[in-house]
Amino acid sequence: MTRPNIRMHSWNSSFSIHNSPFSVSMAVRLYLSNDTSARAAGAGLLADAWSDRPEAQLIRTSSRGAFFLEPMVERDSPDGRLAWFNVTPEDLPSILSGTGGTPVRSIPFLAQQTRFTFANFGETEPLALDEYQARGGLQGLEKALQMEPDAIIEELKISRVRGRGGAAFPVWNKWQVAQQTEADEKYVVANADEGDAGTYCDRMILEGDPFRLLEGMLICARAIGASRGYVYCRQEYPAAAVTLRAAIHEADEAEWLELDGEFFPIEVVEGAGSYVCGEETALLESLEGKRGVVRARPPYPAQSGLFGRPTIVSNVLTFATIPQILSRGGAWHAALGTEQSRGTMALQLGGRVKQPGLVEVPFGLSLRQVLDQFGGGMAPGARFKAVQVGGPLGSLFPASQLDIPICYEAFAEAGAVLGHGGIVVYDHQTDMADLARHFMAFTAHESCGKCTPCRIGSVRGVEILERIQAGSGTVDDLLLLEDLGETMKVASLCALGGRAPYPVLTAIEHFPAEFRNRLGQ
Amino acid sequence: MSIPMHEQVKGILQQVQSEPPNILQALLVLQEKLGHVPLEAVPEIAHTLGTTTAQVAGVLSYYPDLRVTAPGRHLIRICMGESCFANGCGRLLRALQDCLRIDVGETAAGGKFTLDAMSCAGNCAVAPTMIIDRDLYGRVLPQQIEVLLERYK
Structure with a gap:
């Protein structure tokens, strides 16, 4: 493999050493996250407020993910990084004088974690390829390039890694199907349509450590013989798409976006707000520019996916997990976790x-x-x-x-x-009937309409729950809801309809009084 | 003198031609340039892309982010995801509705703000979330709304 051409990088920081009119010794390097949630918590405000302070040289890193402490500012010390929490612009003098900081390694929230995929977070600049490599990046790809495709898949089999997007399918199995299916072209698609409310780890990877995703996609391409990659990124993540495109450009410039001497193009394609496009077959339809409607399976995308070609669709976190499985070995991964859930x-x-x-x-x-x-x-x-x-x-x-x-x-x-x-x-303030209605309304809104249980069932479910909320529901309505739920579970085409009844039925199961007390005569 | 709609549409789409045509990406580019995708432009879009009006109308009506009417000068979106729900996005939404005197999906008199709900912004750890145009705000309290809205002219 050609070694990347390493260059200094200062993408997210307008305060790089080279641009500063002040000598390096005068400015203190301060690390401040550029992650969307860190900015929402006030990191952007700090950057603006301190933009005319030459004594502070801001390095915009990824976020450690301790969002309750953001905006968090760090600086180097003999004990490693020191951090200041929930910083306001007025805190700059004490940070510069080094008073009151907490060693990052003694923050319990972080110290008790086992970070592999997120080891770089808070440490590096997202687009600094030299930092990525210095911390072990690209070693997995280098290894994969020296292995036969079968051996890569065997290593994944040993690792027992399962897809992290939700379906938890064994990764090696999927890759083997795509590898063994004959076709003129094959594709690798990263599912960056992280639509599940309450999840944001893919967004953090896309914004904070994008080379890890690209490395994982290239390893997959090498294993299955793919010639092109796509990242389907949800429209709600504009910063992620910008960072990822810049990372692809960087990787291309450094000449590691290639396989067997051939350029391996990776394109970022943005969605348009449809939740069900996170389902792999709907995602492929959307990638082709059509309505994001679920396809009946089989055939599975690994056999017939994008434009009818064998396609691996995997979640961002799954791809980001792959490089270290190659560099550290499948057995390392298999040693972590439980019997059926390794890593x-x-x-x-x-x-x-x-x-x-x-x-x-x-x-x-x-x-x-x-x-x-x-x-x-x-x-x-x-x-x-x-x-x-x-x-x-x-x-x-x-x-x-x-x-x-x-x-x-x-x-x-x-x-x-x-x-x-x-x-x-x-x-304690949550109204469970309202929450149940919220869930069912979500499915009714997001249903692609392809299968009846989901399309009609979700609307009927909302109607029943609204009746209950309004005080005119009956005992029969609760039975009907249960019956409807069971039908949706077994008869829906994909997980949206199939799983939609679970939050609703578990709300009724665990908090029955909140529903029964509202029933009319 | 303004360029007729169909000429504008044709001009924009000629820059994004692909084979086979990608209807969704074509519509997103149109929306980016025009602010929305006018329904009356559907036949022209279909013709330029070499597909049918049914295909174009189907895609246009499917995706929540594609608009057939022009939004206000600023688009406000309130995240209704579960973490925001747990952290009081309902109160935030009601406060906005009261402040702007409009419902979700509507544009305020004078065309300054359009109010929308979205399902998750991925900002769950800094909830509740409000997005105005491309600016994302976290930990928003209902009492902060008026001050925040004043930043937008």
Whole structure:
């Protein structure tokens, strides 16, 4: 492989050493995240306020994902990075004088995590290829380029990695099908349509460590013999698309966007607000420019996908997990996690927890541990009512069921899904009937319309729940809702209709009084 | 003198031709340039792309982000995702409706603001979220709305 041409980079920072009229020794290097959520928390405000302060040289990094501490400012020290939390513009003097900082390595939220896929977060500039390489980047690709495609797939089989987007299908199996299917062209598609409410780890990767995604896609292309890649990025992530396009440009300039001496083009294509386009076959339809309607399977995309060619569609987090499986070996990955869920999972805490943010840990911790240890308990003034795992189609868990281990097998046994790792906590003020209606209305709004159970069932579900909310529902309505839910579960074409009843039915199961007390005569 | 709509449409689409035509991307480019995709332009779009009006109308009506009417000068979107729901996006939305005196999907008198709801902005750890044009605000309180809106002219 050609070694990339390493150059200094200062994409996100207008305060690079080269541009500064002041000597390097005068300016203190301060690290400030450029992640969308960090900016929403006030990082952009700090950058604006300090733009005319030559004594501060701002380096815009990715975010560590400890969003409850953002905006967070860091600087180097003999003890590693020191951090200041929830910073306001007026805090600059104390940061510059070095007073009051906390060593990053002693922040419990971060210190208790096992970071592999997110190891670079908060440390590097997203588009600094030299930093990516200095921290082990491109080693997986280099290894893959020296291996036969069969050996790459074998390594994934040993790793026992499963797709992180929600379906949790064994990655090696999918890749093998695509590899063995004869075709004039094959494609690799990264699913960056992270539509599950409560999830944001793909957005963080796209914005914060985009080369990792590209590396994973190239390894996949090498294994299956693909000649072109696409990233289907949701319209709601404008910063992600900009960063990713810049990263593709960088990778191209550095000449590692190639396989067997041939250029491997990767194109970023933006969606238009449809949730169901996160389902792999709807995504392919949308990528072809059509209505994002689900296709009946089989054939699976690995056999017949984009434009009828074998296509691997995988989630961003899945691709980002691949490089280290190659560089560290499949056995390393298989040693982490539980029997059926190997490796680490990126959990995304949100809702009414005290410490919302990204948590990468091996599979197997209990839901309670995650909420207590990382979530830090409830937000001030909030009392726990329920937690939802797995996005808008995920089940609700009451306080009595928090000992469930976070892994695919335990969730499958409980009739729940881990999905894409979103965890949203609801407090005592949540009206469960209103929440149930909110879920069903979401499905009614997002249903692609292809299959009847989802298209009509979701609308009927909303009608029943609105009747209950209005006080005119009956006991029969609750039975009807259950019957409707069972039909949607078994008869829908994809997970949207098939999973939509779960949050609604688990809300009724665990909080029956909130529904029964509202029924009319 | 303004260029007729069909000429504008043709001009824009000629820059994004692909084989086979990608209807969604063509419509997104049109919306980017024109602010919306006028329904009366559908036949011209179909003709230029070499497809049918039914195909174009189908795609146009399918995607929530494609608009057939011009939005206000500024587009406000409130995230209705679960984390925002848990953190009071309902109160935020009601406050905005009261402040602007419009419902979701409507444009305020004078054409300054259009109000919309969206399903998730991926800003769940800094909820609730409000997006105005391309500016994303997190941890928004209903009482901050008036000050925030004043930034937009």
